[in-house]
Amino acid sequence: MSATIERDGDIWVSSKTGTRWQVVCGLEVHAQLRTRTKLFCGCETSFGNPPNSRTCPVCTGQPGSLPVLNEDALALGVRAALAIGADVAPWSKFDRKNYFYCDIPKNYQISQFDRPYCTGGGIDLPSGKRIRLHRIHLEEDAGKAIHDRGTTTLVDLNRAGTPLIESVTEADVTTPEDAFEYLTALKEILIYAGASNANMEKGELRCDVNVSVHPAGEGWRTKVEVKNLNSFRNVAAALEHEVLRQIVDYESGDESRFPVQETRLWDADKLVTRSMRSKEAADDYRYFTEPDLPPLTVSESFLEQQRNMLPELPAARRSRYVRELGLSQYDAEVLTGDRAVADFFEAAARISGRPKEAANWISNEVLRALGDADFAATTIDELPLKPNDLAELIALIAEGTIHSAAGRKVMRAMLETGDAAKSVVERLGLEQVEDTGRLEEWCRAALDGKDAIIADVKDGKEKALGALIGPVMQASGGKANPQMVREILRRLILES
């Protein structure tokens, strides 16, 4: 299939017909809000609890039950909206979306239809492209229906009623890369804003894709919805596959193959999208204003309050690191990849007064430790090393008490034991030796018999000195000050 269609930027060129196809794609992302309890009742939100152990009359839709809105859900939703630069509406309301299924206890979902709590906003992708947001609204999640255990479908309503925000982009996405970058950026923003943990594996982030294709210059065609995407990679792959499928089907000339408005599921094993079996004609959701919930207003002071709770967001942080702290773009990206890491870095940089060194240590030794089985820590907060410990280490090196190679030993020990830098240095006896007398002794010993190197250095080949530094360091048990060693070696050679 793909052999006949090639990408040219965001145009897909068919070698079969020469047609240049454009892609129109929007992403619908559901993110679970980081509240303790559900949207309309006091059941704790849960993951991995025994089935049907976190429910109540409200979230199971018992006769006579009524919803009451979780105030933190609104607050977190507003924070997410502000972080994305959306306009928060001065008032909004809830609506019922009516449809019948086994995981939606009331057979209607309380959502927001024509008056969502915010509209607009957008995300700038690293590629420079901007994906605009159409709207974000609050809604309750459905429960879980399990179809692959036994001869019946099993229903667990623990998740029913969990607070979600659904964000819908404008149809600005045109490539799988756009989709991947957008999701990555959105996730980062949601985590930074504290609105959602956005972990796709835990089902806290779900993405549906709406996509259509058309020959460049013509009007938009029928769009298809793709669901069941459980990773950013799969979103990109599904989008790519679906675009190709639609182009091939259109180019087949066979109208019965032309894409129809439908929902397709992504098959992550076979890497194809397939039509949902016997899907009925699109349900009429009969949206109407939820009579059990009064409207919501959002005041300026509430917005201000939520704005103040937002930390500096990743993009702004990155610019600041580059601009004010002199870090490279790459380093800034590494450090802001995780809010906790960025916070750690800033603290260490502030205490030590040496941002570049702090960045270096964190990007290398510290983050490496997180992937290392020896350290049993998956997040930076779990490490025994704290920002002031790192700052202390940086200071010791800057003062010359130890040199940077020794510093790595100290770091390792600090990561393992949580001991302070100074005590590790003492314990391991790593203070640099700067006593010129002793250094000279080791240098002379290293120079002994190295006539070729001596000749090279005299000739102007400074680099040859490098081969001697190692032996001196070894002889000194790693404590010699390498800069001084180099100076002494050069002096001794030139004097000889």
Add this chain to the structure above:
Amino acid sequence: MASSDEELVRRTAELARLSITADEAAHLAPQFARILEHFRTLSEVDLEGVEPTTGAFGLRDVFRADEPRESLSQDEALANAPERIEDFYSVPKTIGGDS
């Protein structure tokens, strides 16, 4: 005229998940039509520029704190289940999706 009323009743019944029989449809259709006809004053009145009333008269911003409340135990929750398998509600098998 009559058969399109019946068709309307049948389609509406499908939306409402009511599996009415052909006899019921034939019986309900004229009633439906009469009732809607009886309500025609609603279509005739001038409602230009009038805002809808949706209830909850005058109330707004009703919240609860994000504080946990005790959930039902599994047995309490499943007590009325027509079909229970282990700790789940059991329903006729569906292939993943809305069917």
Add this chain to the structure above:
Amino acid sequence: MSVSFGGQPDAVALRDSLAAGEGSVKAVVEECLARIAEHNDRLGAFTRVEDERAHVRAAELDAKRDAGEPLGPLFGVPVAIKANLCWKGAVADCSSKLLANYRPPYDATVVRRLIDADAVIVGSTNMDEFAMGSSTENSAHGEAHNPWDETRTPGGSSGGSAVAVAAGMVPVALGSDTGGSVRQPAALCGLLGLKPTYGRVSRYGLIAFGSSLDAVSPFARTVRDVARTLEVISGACDRDSTCLPLPPYEAVQPADPSRLAGFRIGVPKQCFPPELDAGVRKCVEAALKELERIGCELVPIELPHAELAIPTYYVVATAEASSNLARYDGVSFGQRAGAHGTLQEMFAATREAGFGEEVKRRVLLGTYVLSAGYQDEWYGRAQRARTKILGDYQQAFEDVDLVVGPTSPCTAFRLGEKTADPIAMYQTDLLTVPASLAGLPAISVPCGTSEGLPVGLQLVAPAREDARVLRAAQAFELATDHHRALPPMLQGAGA
């Protein structure tokens, strides 16, 4: 008056007598259950009598009294609750086959408050299925019979609760009023029936029919019993977002409860339509004269959009109902049918088997008026018409203190008389739906009989002025004898 509970004429007197140490809750409950046993099969008031629970509660309450503990405002009073109110562990089936044997895992707020007030709930009462009806003939348990004439309906949908009080089984019963479902049976059975301001009483645990209209509403024989019940059940509830954040209603005794001096009573000509029964008209006109006698000024007014009331009500109520009843699908509760088909087939089979004809009719109607292509024309317009009806009352209340007229266009009609024609049945709500749409407090008070059948007078006040309707009802009660009238089964039976 040959109605007595523990030798007392009403709930307040009973409570005071028991609190003073007279008699026992046990005896009161036994007396109550005996009356139910004697009359219920014939009258169809209760669909479930919870005698065991009642006995246990009576014993607890007697012990509480013996221990000298403080006693609640409805101490020892036997009460009935409509079968759409959730009482944990007891069956709440809304008189529907679909909810047969459904036991809610929680208490409705009003039920909890009754229990906390030391009332004794003796059972659940018959109703039109899911509160849809005006005669209690749409019940899976069979009809209820009006004690005034057992060949006639007690009205509906809270007919069972009305009969329970009218037949002297209990002094107080809770019903629910969505378009008149307590006021109309009250009128047809010679009782007081109060629909409080919408939101004055929590709906948490009231099985929903029309969310923006439903109101838990008490029946009683005396105004002070109605007031006492309202005090107990009303007030803010943190599980109902439409419940007004007000403290519970507090009865305030006016300086002269028998006078309504200076009260302006609005009498809309739309409340006296051509189809109004002549006998009802006569009673109501006499009652209006009574109001004049006690100091009111009668003021002719208009409710210009009255003819929109029935269509507006039926469109809004059925729309909300179609959505509220969607949950009855056999998945996690209720009587499942069609378990051998697909999921969607099971839904349809369950609802087909479980819902009666009127419920199906209203669910269909409600689904239709919300459906794509029709919603603007029907539901959209109905919501706007509702605003107009609200406006009529707002305008009226700028000039008058109460709006008064007959509660029902007819007296109790015969069983089977209106069942063939849904529209005829809907029209019986003509005079009660406007106050429901406007969310206003409205009470029906007995104002005489016509050919041996009770007639009710409806008093409507502005929103949150529940005190005003109760005050007017009390003045009327003091000035007249109509509330003393009893059905034949209670006459001459001795105190």
